[in-house]
Amino acid sequence: MANRKKKPTLDRRSNCPVACVLDLVGDKWTLLVVRDLALGVTHFEEFLDSPEKIATNILSDRLKRLQAAGYITKETEPADKRKSIYTFTERGKELKTLMGLLARWGLKNIPNTSAEHPEL
Amino acid sequence: MANRKKKPTLDRRSNCPVACVLDLVGDKWTLLVVRDLALGVTHFEEFLDSPEKIATNILSDRLKRLQAAGYITKETEPADKRKSIYTFTERGKELKTLMGLLARWGLKNIPNTSAEHPEL
DNA sequence: CGGCTTTCATTGCATTTTGCAAGGTATCAT
DNA sequence: ATGATACCTTGCAAAATGCAATGAAAGCCG
Numbered sequence: 001m002a003n004r005k006k007k008p009t010l011d012r013r014s015n016c017p018v019a020c021v022l023d024l025v026g027d028k029w030t031l032l033v034v035r036d037l038a039l040g041v042t043h044f045e046e047f048l049d050s051p052e053k054i055a056t057n058i059l060s061d062r063l064k065r066l067q068a069a070g071y072i073t074k075e076t077e078p079a080d081k082r083k084s085i086y087t088f089t090e091r092g093k094e095l096k097t098l099m100g101l102l103a104r105w106g107l108k109n110i111p112n113t114s115a116e117h118p119e120l
Numbered sequence: 121m122a123n124r125k126k127k128p129t130l131d132r133r134s135n136c137p138v139a140c141v142l143d144l145v146g147d148k149w150t151l152l153v154v155r156d157l158a159l160g161v162t163h164f165e166e167f168l169d170s171p172e173k174i175a176t177n178i179l180s181d182r183l184k185r186l187q188a189a190g191y192i193t194k195e196t197e198p199a200d201k202r203k204s205i206y207t208f209t210e211r212g213k214e215l216k217t218l219m220g221l222l223a224r225w226g227l228k229n230i231p232n233t234s235a236e237h238p239e240l
Numbered sequence: 241c242g243g244c245t246t247t248c249a250t251t252g253c254a255t256t257t258t259g260c261a262a263g264g265t266a267t268c269a270t
Numbered sequence: 271a272t273g274a275t276a277c278c279t280t281g282c283a284a285a286a287t288g289c290a291a292t293g294a295a296a297g298c299c300g
Contacts, residue, residue, distance in 0.1 A: 013148075014171040017226030017233040018155050018219060024230070026148040027286090028133075035138050044248050051134040055288055060249055082247045082296045094229045099138060101221045106137030109214045110144070113137040147257090164277050175259055180278055202267045202276045243300090250293070258285065268275070 021098075024069065029054055031099050033062050037072065038096045042085045071095055141218075144189065149174055151219050153182050157192065158216045162205045191215055 013019045025031050032054065036047050047059050054062075063086060066072045071092035077083040088095065106113050133139045145151050152174065156167050167179050174182075183206060186192045191212035197203040208215070226233050 013173075015232060015234050016152075016155070016171070017223045017230060017235060018151055019172055020230045020233050021222045021226040022148050022151060026146070026151075028142050028146040029287095031138055031142060031146075032136075035136070045246090051136070052139055053133075055290095056249070057251085057289090058287070061286095080247085080297070084248070091229075094225075098222075098225045098229075101225065102141045102218075103137045105214075105218045105221065106141040109211075109218075110137065110140045112135060113140050114135050115137060149258095165275090175261095176278070177260090177280085178258070200268070200276085204277070241300105244298080246297075247295085248293100249295105251291080253290095254288085256285100256287065259283085261282095262280085264277100264279075266276090266278105268273100270272085270274100 025095075025098070029058055030062050030066070031095075031102060033059065033066065034095045034099045035103075037086065037088060037092075038099060042087060043083055044086075066092070145215075145218070149178055150182050150186070151215075151222060153179065153186065154215045154219045155223075157206065157208060157212075158219060162207060163203055164206075186212070 012023060025034075032050065032052055033047060036050055041047055041050075044056075044059065044063075047054060048056065063072065063074065067074055067086075070089060072086050072088055075085045075087070077085050103115065107115055132143060145154075152170065152172055153167060156170055161167055161170075164176075164179065164183075167174060168176065183192065183194070187194055190209055192206050192208055195205045195207075197205050223235065227235055
């Protein structure tokens, strides 16, 4: 085991916390999926109903990523095995707080934004 | 002037504050530019020194966007007209707080992140 | 069973964005 | 005048996105 550096979580652009957060959620869709999850959405089809109209391939990809990163789990609903149920892991619940921070910043700083769901 | 609706800030995906924030900074680079500005970077070349190694065309584009959106200004340095100085507008300073929120969330929730500049 | 619907996901293809290297212009230094 | 510096653009390959269409597995219902 000569050159086994200790797996430094590579393909990171840097160890700057800002850069790492952007590597995780720095795109136009991931946090919208998080928003919907926070609002109680659990099924694939429900995400498609949100007003931003995410495409199915993007949604599929983002759910996979979030799952791979350990922020959500995917389970088959026992009563109907066609359905999958997506939910936050404990760790994933922190994403809700992140999304909430963004939401509050947006409400304060971007004109004409409105919170459909003030509880966030 | 019949059909001059009042320019409803279109090309928005929705009026959800999360979606609007993502329309502004939902990419891998914009907030890194904001970070550098917050750290005192003012010249084009300095942004290129950051460890994430942004490409010149992307940097040029992001500076333009931030300027177009009224968050930063671009001025020519009087003493050396080759140089441009990029600085936050009053409104742009709010981007620092947004970036700071992300940074703190990342430090707390993403392993092996380190703050080079704890003042943020 | 046999056909039809629902749910989740993939595929193909056009468009857009990114990444990288090279080139270009204006300004400055000697 | 020559060369270096600062900012930006261009060209082109690679990747991500948007979209419509297609699958596959599971359920529903005669």
